[in-house]
Amino acid sequence: MHLKYWSSLLILLISCTQKEQEQKSDQEDLNPTIANIIEAHGGLDQWENQHTLSYELGNQSHTIDLKSREVKITTSEFSMGNDDGTVWIKDPNENYEGSPTFYHSLMFYFYAMPFVFADDGIIYESMPEKEIKGKTYGAMKISYEEGVGDSPEDEYIVYYDPQSHKMEWLAYTVTFQSQEESDDFHLIHYQKWDTFNGLQLPVELQWYEYENNEAGEPQGEPRTFTNIKVTEEDMDDEFYAMPEGAKVDSASVN
Numbered sequence: 001m002h003l004k005y006w007s008s009l010l011i012l013l014i015s016c017t018q019k020e021q022e023q024k025s026d027q028e029d030l031n032p033t034i035a036n037i038i039e040a041h042g043g044l045d046q047w048e049n050q051h052t053l054s055y056e057l058g059n060q061s062h063t064i065d066l067k068s069r070e071v072k073i074t075t076s077e078f079s080m081g082n083d084d085g086t087v088w089i090k091d092p093n094e095n096y097e098g099s100p101t102f103y104h105s106l107m108f109y110f111y112a113m114p115f116v117f118a119d120d121g122i123i124y125e126s127m128p129e130k131e132i133k134g135k136t137y138g139a140m141k142i143s144y145e146e147g148v149g150d151s152p153e154d155e156y157i158v159y160y161d162p163q164s165h166k167m168e169w170l171a172y173t174v175t176f177q178s179q180e181e182s183d184d185f186h187l188i189h190y191q192k193w194d195t196f197n198g199l200q201l202p203v204e205l206q207w208y209e210y211e212n213n214e215a216g217e218p219q220g221e222p223r224t225f226t227n228i229k230v231t232e233e234d235m236d237d238e239f240y241a242m243p244e245g246a247k248v249d250s251a252s253v254n
Contacts, residue, residue: 031124033140033165037114037158040165042199047115050197051234055225057107063235064108070240071104080104080249083242090246101251110188111202111225114158114167121145130159132169132215138162157185166193166200171210187215191222197230 038044054063061074072081078091080100089100109116127139137159159169171185192204205223209216
């Protein structure tokens with residue numbers, strides 16, 4: 001599936017009527033709502049005790065170092081990864097058509113929510129409750145300080161069950177190409193979860209049509225994650241290293 005899929009859903013700009021911005025400087029200052037959501041999924045301490053996350057997504061095998069955020073993705077046709085901040089791709093037959101810099105951590109970031117919302121450099125903003133598919137959810141908007149990550153203009157809105165605090169929907173923008181704020185949000189339903197080493201992690205994500213601030217029909221087939229593992233063990237130092245024959249992605253070079 002090409003990356004064009006991820007930018008296929010458009011909506012009008014979500015207006016913000018209740019603004020209570022809080023900037024996290026360290027773990028103790030984590031937004032209370034986000035802290036409750038993370039706790040409902042196993043807790044930040046349990047997440048931070050883990051070192052390696054791996055899963056399969058279709059024919060792709062993803063492995064992530066949760067401390068360094070180094071990544072390695074392998075398929076039968078190509079491989080790519082992040083070696084200490086350098087994004088590389090090995091694609092001898094030039095089968096991959098997207099941007100390795102954009103994609104190498106994309107699915108990890110979607111997958112590892114809500115835990116990645118405890119990262120440094122995040123700005124939190126509470127939003128009005130929202131009804132999606134007949135159910136009312138609490139909402140929290142996530143944005144980033146200038147210079148954080150490859151796409152600091154990205155914005156996310158996490159929709160959570162107000163009783164259980166479990167995350168159920170995510171709205172997000174894509175600004176990697178433009179590097180400018182966008183009012184085009186896309187919508188994902190986190191429709192199936194399971195427990196792995198004490199953490200509630202998603203096993204199925206479903207993208208939805210999203211127009212006029214309303215969820216429409218499912219968009220494409222669900223993204224199903226299999227062979228999920230999260231452990232306290234780290235990989236060998238050479239696991240994420242750029243292999244012989246790989247090339248540095250030019251978009252990752254400042």
